[in-house]
Amino acid sequence: MERIWTTELPARAGETVLLKGWLHRLRRLSSVSFLVLRDGRGTAQVVIDDPALAAELGSLPAESVLAVTGEAVAEAQAPGGVEVRRPAVEVISRAVEIPPFDLFRPRIRAHLPTVLDHAPLALRHPRNRAFFRMASAAMEGFRGSLRAHGFTEIQTPKIVGSATEGGASVFRLDYFGGPAYLSQSPQLYKQIMVGVFERVFEVGPAFRAEPHDTPRHINEFVSLDVEQGFISDHREVMATLVTALRGIIAAIAEALSPAELALTGARLPALLPVIPSIHFTEALDLLSGLTGEDLRGEPDLAPAHERLLGEWAREEHGSDFLFVTGYPTDQRAFYTAPDPARPFYSNAFDLIFRGVELVSGGERMHRYEDYLAAFARRDMGAESFAGYLEIFRHGMPPHGGFAIGLERLIMRLCELPNIREVTLFPRDMGRLTP
Amino acid sequence: MERIWTTELPARAGETVLLKGWLHRLRRLSSVSFLVLRDGRGTAQVVIDDPALAAELGSLPAESVLAVTGEAVAEAQAPGGVEVRRPAVEVISRAVEIPPFDLFRPRIRAHLPTVLDHAPLALRHPRNRAFFRMASAAMEGFRGSLRAHGFTEIQTPKIVGSATEGGASVFRLDYFGGPAYLSQSPQLYKQIMVGVFERVFEVGPAFRAEPHDTPRHINEFVSLDVEQGFISDHREVMATLVTALRGIIAAIAEALSPAELALTGARLPALLPVIPSIHFTEALDLLSGLTGEDLRGEPDLAPAHERLLGEWAREEHGSDFLFVTGYPTDQRAFYTAPDPARPFYSNAFDLIFRGVELVSGGERMHRYEDYLAAFARRDMGAESFAGYLEIFRHGMPPHGGFAIGLERLIMRLCELPNIREVTLFPRDMGRLTP
Numbered sequence A, B: 001m002e003r004i005w006t007t008e009l010p011a012r013a014g015e016t017v018l019l020k021g022w023l024h025r026l027r028r029l030s031s032v033s034f035l036v037l038r039d040g041r042g043t044a045q046v047v048i049d050d051p052a053l054a055a056e057l058g059s060l061p062a063e064s065v066l067a068v069t070g071e072a073v074a075e076a077q078a079p080g081g082v083e084v085r086r087p088a089v090e091v092i093s094r095a096v097e098i099p100p101f102d103l104f105r106p107r108i109r110a111h112l113p114t115v116l117d118h119a120p121l122a123l124r125h126p127r128n129r130a131f132f133r134m135a136s137a138a139m140e141g142f143r144g145s146l147r148a149h150g151f152t153e154i155q156t157p158k159i160v161g162s163a164t165e166g167g168a169s170v171f172r173l174d175y176f177g178g179p180a181y182l183s184q185s186p187q188l189y190k191q192i193m194v195g196v197f198e199r200v201f202e203v204g205p206a207f208r209a210e211p212h213d214t215p216r217h218i219n220e221f222v223s224l225d226v227e228q229g230f231i232s233d234h235r236e237v238m239a240t241l242v243t244a245l246r247g248i249i250a251a252i253a254e255a256l257s258p259a260e261l262a263l264t265g266a267r268l269p270a271l272l273p274v275i276p277s278i279h280f281t282e283a284l285d286l287l288s289g290l291t292g293e294d295l296r297g298e299p300d301l302a303p304a305h306e307r308l309l310g311e312w313a314r315e316e317h318g319s320d321f322l323f324v325t326g327y328p329t330d331q332r333a334f335y336t337a338p339d340p341a342r343p344f345y346s347n348a349f350d351l352i353f354r355g356v357e358l359v360s361g362g363e364r365m366h367r368y369e370d371y372l373a374a375f376a377r378r379d380m381g382a383e384s385f386a387g388y389l390e391i392f393r394h395g396m397p398p399h400g401g402f403a404i405g406l407e408r409l410i411m412r413l414c415e416l417p418n419i420r421e422v423t424l425f426p427r428d429m430g431r432l433t434p
Helices: A006-012 A051-058 A112-117 A126-147 A187-197 A234-255 A258-264 A280-291 A303-317 A368-378 A382-393 A406-413 B006-012 B051-058 B112-117 B126-147 B187-197 B234-255 B258-264 B280-291 B303-317 B368-377 B382-393 B406-413
Strands: A016-028 A033-038 A043-048 A065-074 A082-093 A172-175 A178-182 A199-207 A220-229 A277-279 A321-325 A348-353 A356-364 A399-405 B016-028 B033-038 B043-048 B065-074 B082-093 B172-175 B178-182 B199-207 B220-229 B277-279 B321-325 B348-353 B356-364 B399-405
Touching: A006 A016, A006 A043, A006 A082, A016 A043, A016 A051, A016 A082, A033 A051, A033 A065, A033 A082, A043 A051, A043 A065, A051 A082, A126 A199, A126 A220, A126 A234, A126 A258, A126 A406, A126 B126, A126 B187, A172 B172, A187 A199, A187 A220, A187 A382, A187 A399, A187 B126, A199 B199, A220 A234, A220 A406, A234 A321, A234 A348, A234 A356, A234 A399, A277 A280, A280 A303, A280 A321, A303 A321, A303 A348, A303 A356, A356 A406, A368 A382, A399 A406, B006 B016, B006 B043, B006 B082, B016 B043, B016 B051, B016 B082, B033 B051, B033 B065, B033 B082, B043 B051, B043 B065, B051 B082, B126 B199, B126 B220, B126 B234, B126 B258, B126 B406, B187 B199, B187 B220, B187 B382, B187 B399, B220 B234, B220 B406, B234 B321, B234 B348, B234 B356, B234 B399, B277 B280, B280 B303, B280 B321, B303 B321, B303 B348, B303 B356, B356 B406, B368 B382, B399 B406
Parallel strands: A043 A082, A277 A321, B043 B082, B277 B321
Antiparallel strands: A016 A033, A016 A065, A033 A043, A065 A082, A172 A178, A199 A220, A220 A399, A321 A348, A348 A356, A356 A399, B016 B033, B016 B065, B033 B043, B065 B082, B172 B178, B199 B220, B220 B399, B321 B348, B348 B356, B356 B399
């Protein structure tokens, strides 16, 4: 008999079915016992009438692996409306010991460090699992929407010869006796690849040696990167970002069942046909009015200001999203293109989602002499960027792009307090295992 | 006017079109000049009748970025059957200098080290670009075929606390003052995730500090990884591998135009409904007969033997592919499941493609005590594998998987002599940039 998923059970009432999975829970009542079997997608309720079988199952630690053959019977009281009766149970793999926490409770009853120490087990909890199903769907939606718009996928090296984004926060490596570094972002490579494919994206790890021990920081994360050429300005990049976000949200809505989505606590946002956008200077004017402080001339937005802007976008435009454009050029990375009309401000943007910065992007410079000038102005050595600079000597179109942190995105969608909850095996200053 | 791709030009005869791209080549004849414009997808021929425009274009270095508006005219002699006439040309970005090699010749006329030194430019060559279009399609086909079979995508950490596959060939990292390593493979993590999703895949970088300077070795590569649970034995994993390969080949055939595919020199293989399979012991018997040497009792297959088996598969079965199963257990990684009927041999397999090993995989052990025994037998310390071993204490189903090296796959499909040609920015003992 072919094994079915527990999620297929509701459609199989009246049939004999074979399920396989883990002993999620055994509830022994006086006259009957209920086995909850968990497989890779959901759970099923199995009614155990036979006292001998109940006793045998009672001797197994939770998480033992079972095969269950029985009759699928409609039962209004059962989760999903169908349960399995008159089962034959085969023990495929007996667990050696009792788990350190119960996986059948709505939340694992342990502190986060304990949960993370036991991540290989804790990830089996349906709620935790749902976060990573969401991450999988997000990657699929990201790629699919971009491929549909003519983007090509690239995989760029993570061992690099020099720090890309700045000096201090980079991991150093012993590379056959010499120094090397872990890539902080594929920024320079994706720009190089605009010269090849014009439109590229990458999903891959990025590494930041930032010594910050906060709920928002991890030192290795998954970066969803995009870069595209022949743009008129940053607004074309913003349109691509909206396309990618639509793809992500649609893929999540399709991949997760309503029950699984509910487990994550996510509120999937609607993306308006046009996302509201505000220039940095207008944002400071607006915030000055909202706060009563004179914020004009500030170099950047504080988190409290982003929260206020998020509330304003919701009230004024009914939008969870708000673009802020035109951040001061000197506040952004060296490759940022200035606004040609007023170069003090840039063609860079942030996307604020429910009051928190979610995505950074913008137009990049594309002329060789502009890069030389930027390096000189910022006191950076051009020699570390030889291969990168070569492309600007050989013709580059106006281009731009953005990067989304996958874990940050899932954290914000699910409105979780700690990014480690949605990081598969988080790496931070104090955690390198499992 | 909306810009069209050069590949759309053949369908636009009779229309006024806007193209954008790079000055790929300018051929100045006595009465007329031909501009070949290259964009992210192909090239288009532009006829320049105006001597002043020809002179202006003649002053531009190749790779300058242009916008060309003109009439699309059917012309049997033109590549693709349509050329652009009476053009207006706008210089979007003037190249600073002449490229160190011509990109319009069928092959770049330079030695591989020079090509790799100038990779950001060399990748713009249509043949090189086609290799990476193929890689992009391969990743898409791999993921799509697996998602269609219920697999979930994961992204596992690349900074790890201990070497996964063996001690020597691992890159060491300074992690906030302590030691860490770069992941040699996601093997342990993907097994852990079988306990969560049952079926998982990952596309990501893997790092091997092997000090081998050969045409087949690079020190960072893209690994296409699969792991699945609740298998009967390794043959179910082999079936999944065939599914994935079918997806890869189909996606390549769909994504690349016939012209682009021809540039790569690839011969796309047909996958027979059933791939021939031979047990290791039978392979040694067969090879003994073919070579006249007594090879029975050999611990492994030499490359020359794989070549002979490849020829045999082609002649005997008409197949480019051959599975070899049952390699001696002690020759494989510690997690390899032995054949229950004769444990000296394993449930591991290799897939040989045109006489070269392309993929390794197999069933893994799934019982805690088997791991403890394997660690003891191999004199490995179990303490480095604490998080990994935890899953086997808490119930794991029979499972298995495989890994495909992306660059190795493309190299073999295109029958190239050096893996660096199909590695985006190769990392080897002597190369860390660009």
